[in-house]
Amino acid sequence: MATALITGASAGLGLEFAWQLATARHDVVLVARNEERLTRLAAQLEAAAGIRAEVLVADLSDRADVERVADRLRDTERPVGLLVNNAGMGLNQRFVTGDLDAEESALAVMVTAVMVLSHAAAGAMVARGRGAILNVASVAALLTSGTYSAHKAWVRVFTESLAVELSGTGVTATALNPGFVHTEFHERGRIDMTAYPEIVWLSPEDVVATALADVRRGAVISTPSLRYRTLSAVARLAPRSAVRSFGRYRRAFQGQETSPPVP
Template identity: 45%
Template sequence: MPTALITGATSGLGAAFARRLAADGFSLVLVSRDEQRLSESADQLKLRYGVAAEVLAADLATEEGLARVESRVAGGVDLLVNNAGFGHPGRFLEVPVEDEVRMLKVHCEAVLRLTLAALPGMRERDRGAIVNVASVAAFFPRGTYSASKAWVVNFSESAASDVGNPRIKIMALCPGFVRTEFHERASMDVSGIPGFLWLKADDVVRETMRDLALGKRVSVPDLRYKAIVAIGRLVPRGLQARVSSSIGR
């Protein structure tokens, strides 16, 4: 039975990935900071899908937590989903530097180290897949969040090219607004976001798995966001920044 490790697995996209992969017959390794919530999620998945679900409580913003997950990934996984992440409610100059560095630790360093930990085993087995969750924000200039997600996209494409093995897939996932706890946790006001721009987590995961099977290196789920990204590439960067700043992340 293949094994999937998912970071940020107890809510939002992480929980949706866990449900989908359990339904597909994967054994799961669920990673999150909240041990109680992890255990509850694992019990529910075991009961509903009859799969093994291991829990690993760890904070990827700390060296100890990241090293623990890194060690587990190096022990062998068939699918790695680097999903853990968070946002800040304020603009760049309003956020304490230690909070910005913590974001870079989770969004960039953790993705880098866990990807590198997974690849030796995947290359030895000649198969495997890695999904690095970025964001549509990666294509628009908007503070450290979008900058970190742009790094995830570039890194994923570069890693896939360097590995050069179609049986080892590395893909950046770039969703738009998804109905999850993400914005509430970051104390972000999303009341001004039009209803038609919101996506369901399960729909995003379904499109992600399809794009992964097709060998895509960047996945932008939903035609609405594909159009937004395509149009954004035609708009001067200065205008992009002004628009992005006015409407938020």
């Protein structure tokens, strides 16, 4: 029974990954900042699925905490067969007038931690000749929605490059590119999404099921739902000037000017 390590496991897509992997009889290592949530989730997973759920409390904006998670991935006596780099955050601010400390934290969580943990996992997995890395990017990687788009663009291209390097090793790398998903993500970022119709939303159950199916077949790019695959194709083919024009759209949010919300 393979073990999966999931970052951002206490809520949102990370929580759904934990449940689907546990019910598929995988042991899990749950990584997030909220110890109370993680401990409660671990107990629920063990009781419901009969698997082993390990709790690893870590703040992925803290380099020392990231290294503790990396050490767990390098552990040869307790091998991890699947790494899910899911932890992320939304910044409801413009870059020029925004809080730079918040920007640096977001960069650490969504870029640096992904790089460090992927390096640790890939090294251990290649040595065993098997394993998989799933990095959560976004369709925003193809747009110009502030630094979030920049971070997710890095994740997407990094994962594609990693997949090329891992070819023939028995280890795969997949970039998951969801759109808007019904989770706590926008609420936590204080982003008002009430104006968006139901058709743009995906369920976390469907997103995670698609992602895991794509990991199993070794897909490099996983984009759940036909509508977001279509949007991604349009964004890739459209002139970048048109994509940038869309990115200049601003809307009022609590009396402030903000970038468009990001998937």
